[in-house]
Amino acid sequence: MRLPKKERQKQLQLFLEAEPFLTDEEMARRFGVSIQTIRLDRMELGIPELRGRIKQMAQKNLDRVRSLSLEEVIGQVVELNLDHSGISVLEIREEHVFARNQIARGHHLFAQANSLAVAVVDAELVLTATASIRFVRPVRLGEKCVAKALVTRQTPHRTQVDVQTVVENETVFQGVFDVYRSKEDK
Amino acid sequence: MRLPKKERQKQLQLFLEAEPFLTDEEMARRFGVSIQTIRLDRMELGIPELRGRIKQMAQKNLDRVRSLSLEEVIGQVVELNLDHSGISVLEIREEHVFARNQIARGHHLFAQANSLAVAVVDAELVLTATASIRFVRPVRLGEKCVAKALVTRQTPHRTQVDVQTVVENETVFQGVFDVYRSKEDK
Incomplete structure (x- = not known):
């Protein structure tokens, strides 16, 4: 069952704190949503893509x-x-x-x-x-x-x-x- | 004691058959002669330098x-x-x-x-x-x-x-x- 967007974004943030090297692909798989959805989530949350996170x-x-x-x-x-x-x-x-x-x-x-x-x-x-x-x-x-x-x-x-x-x-x-x-x- | 040239060239050939990757420097050290002498020996014997031997x-x-x-x-x-x-x-x-x-x-x-x-x-x-x-x-x-x-x-x-x-x-x-x-x- 898919999570509501708000809940998914909350979990996404928690995931990335625990595992900062997670790719969009892997997160999409975990949440059962498209990669595009994860990208939009990250943009709304102000989280850079993996390459940017590594640089940070x-x-x-x-x-x-x-x-x-x-x-x-x-x-x-x-x-x-x-x-x-x-x-x-x-x-x-x-x-x-x-x-x-x-x-x-x-x-x-x-x-x-x-x-x-x-x-x-x-x-x-x-x-x-x-x-x-x-x-x-x-x-x-x-x-x-x-x-x-x-x-x-x-x-x-x-x-x-x-x-x-x-x-x-x-x-x-x-x-x-x-x-x-x-x-x-x- | 240095070997006569003929004897040195004979040994040099034997050495290189046993250890084809010997460098001129190492042979010079073993015979107590200059690297130039070894190079001349090789030329007289028709033995290529290490790089050439590797290629062969x-x-x-x-x-x-x-x-x-x-x-x-x-x-x-x-x-x-x-x-x-x-x-x-x-x-x-x-x-x-x-x-x-x-x-x-x-x-x-x-x-x-x-x-x-x-x-x-x-x-x-x-x-x-x-x-x-x-x-x-x-x-x-x-x-x-x-x-x-x-x-x-x-x-x-x-x-x-x-x-x-x-x-x-x-x-x-x-x-x-x-x-x-x-x-x-x-």
Whole structure:
């Protein structure tokens, strides 16, 4: 049963607070309405489209990356708390997929996760030592990969970072990165 | 003690048969002579420089890659025995390194190894499931990474491929890739 418009807009706002990377397509599916309806809802509520929301998030809540230039991070960093956590978003475009089947090549997901794992570490020199990764399901052209990194262990010279990448709340990639960081920075 | 020229050229040929990816620099070091001397030796012996040797190898001894387009493999494939083994070479250029320290970014080494692991599998559809990798030592601008892949286990739908990447016989990267392949191709 469809919700009345007022109720739908209220829920839509709550959804987006909880999951800011929801696409219009996914919201349309959840509410059983057209994408156009969701777009109108967003306009009435003054909520920018996903790309705009990502940009907004990237402008606040962002520690300065120390180990890399920000443009060396693969994907757009939208949240960064050094030595704690970070989030980045990578949209899968033509250059990321296999010509044959439009599935994203694994090394791009790896690059997003690995560079985010390095970016969250609060040191000048950070190098990846080991990684254990799992490609949970194929990612396709046009999908938006949201990688979430969490520092799970710190010793004087090493940091362990767990990264989980989701597409619309479905896990597509998991990785545990063990990185060295230079002594003088801790 | 330096070897006489004749003896050096004989050994140089033997070295290159055993290790075709030796650079002139490394040979010069081994023989305690200048790089120019090695170049002259090669010219006298009619042995092309490394780049030429790689091209020669790429033209023979190469099964047809089934799972990818050959140009989708990162690095140049110089040997390929489907469902058995493969070798590729990646030269680290400006676009592969961190601006700050000229060290190769990990995801390029990962991409070389992962795409080679996929290329050696004799099936139309091959997707990486998991990988365990280790960056053994940093790789720098200008170094030539030789990745060697070996199929170590086969079950009806999965193949395990071990990849070891060396720079002048020093291991820089190790990875174990577990890949799915499509049923109909086995």
